[in-house]
């Protein structure tokens with residue numbers, strides 16, 4: 001699968017009426033299907049599954065999950081079977097949405113479970129049951145974050161990124177991607193995360209993966225919670241896409257750029273700060289106007 005990756009990853013300079021320098025690293029262009037950060041999160045997990053001689057990859061997600069879509073595709077081209085445990089029993093007999101239909105066409109076995117059962121997704125006993133039900137299985141947690149995912153996400157940054165930029169920005173969901181960026185970053189750099197959801201618990205998650213302290217996280221631009229939006233967010237995304245021809249979505253990258261633009265406008269960064277924003281992809285399905293993520 002690694003032959004499909006566009007190397008080197010392209011950068012896009014964003015011309016701003018301000019005294020900071022902003023480039024976007026376009027991980028969304030890395031691969032048409034396994035777009036963005038999900039590729040980096042999966043890479044060492046799939047290699048580990050192969051090394052352990054396991055033939056199935058099992059993971060968890062909601063009906064519109066980018067992680068489900070990416071896992072189905074990556075497992076397929078890697079010659080592994082995939083199993084998706086999908087939240088929401090009520091979806092069992094409904095027509096599949098485009099995300100799930102594509103996953104199924106790539107060979108993913110879909111298993112719909114109730115919201116109560118889905119809550120057990122990190123429970124050791126529940127995972128053992130799943131392994132009995134699906135032998136020879138390598139389990140990847142919801143959102144794909146684990147130690148090997150953090151290792152893979154370190155490869156998002158190149159050596160020259162460590163030298164050229166003062167600040168690195170990314171969108172944050174489960175915290176795996178930002179943890180990899182922090183681990184790789186140089187200590188004079190600051191990594192700034194824009195949370196897609198509300199709450200302080202994510203700080204704890206990130207501390208689980210990295211002991212470094214050159215980072216901070218804000219949920220000020222999450223519009224109140226995961227997959228929540230606002231007219232201002234949509235207006236911003238529309239304006240940004242029209243002006244710079246960079247596609248954004250409202251769950252992750254839209255909120256990051258919305259927040260970053262606001263900070264820049266309010267002179268949060270000193271004059272001359274060189275900023276790299278990571279475009280983490282997420283454009284696999286048209287998730288606009290959908291609420292059940």
Ligand SMILES: *Cc1c(COP(=O)(O)O)cnc(C)c1O
Pocket residue numbers: 036037066067143145171172173174175176177178252253280281282283
């Ligand atoms: C999954 C995803 C994220 C979140 O990554 P984490 O490692 O879970 O924090 C960010 N951006 C996009 C586009 C995503 O699909």
